[in-house]
Amino acid sequence: MAAENSRGSVTGVVVDAQGKPIEGARIWVKPSLTTGLVQARTDEEGRYKAEGLLTIPYNTYAWYKMTYRDKTLCMRVAPAKVSQYDSFVPTDGVVRDFKLRIAGLIDDRDNFYYGGQVRVFYQGFGRDANVQVKFEPLGPLADGSVGKTLVRSPKDMMIEDIPVGAYRVTASITEGGRTRQARLGRKNYDATAEVTMEWESKDSCIGSFGNGLDRAYLYIQ
DSSP, X not given: OOOOOOTTOEEEEEEOTTSOBOXXXXXXXXXXXXXXXXXEEOOTTSEEEEOOOXXXXXXXXXXXXXXXXXXXXXXXXXXXXXXXXXXXXOTTOEEOOEEOOSSSBOTTSTTOBSSEEEEEEEOSSOTTSEEEEEEEEOSSOTTSOOOOOEEEXXXXXXXXXXXXXEEEEEEEEEETTEEEEOOEESSSOOOBSOEEEEOOOSSOOTTOSSOSOOOEEEEEO
């Protein structure tokens, strides 16, 4: 168990979506206005402690490598409260807790999300057509929760903040008053009726202030 909070330190606990402790999460305690970095890892109870901090402003960040559907995901973990995105001076010791999120806005970054991102490409129809993409979960999501079917229309060729998981994806195109099923591909215009989509992390996300996941691609024709 991590030591109690004390002067010049930051302590906390990292949990998953169900509130269970996460062991081995990486914590960064980073000065807000200068260089320097203190790192810590969570123990089996999900607790960590970073000591010997100066009386200057700091921010804390957390990342966690997990296995989902036989793939390794390296994800940024969200502060437990929005206020904990803010910097602090650890004069009397500070508590900063974290909880795994697979969707929602990353509040310390503009237009970045914990959910997955999809870059969309079109072929054979105009960009003014109405495109609807359906995501049907293939079992539990990355945090163990039960997902739900989502229908999204790409905005500026992007779909943002899909809860991280695996999905069966189909799409429809409405153009000139007619609606038809789209043909899809993940790497190019493969012309299949449906595809399976999930996200992955090719490299370590430690130090990344996005969600830690690679962008997915969807080709629609």
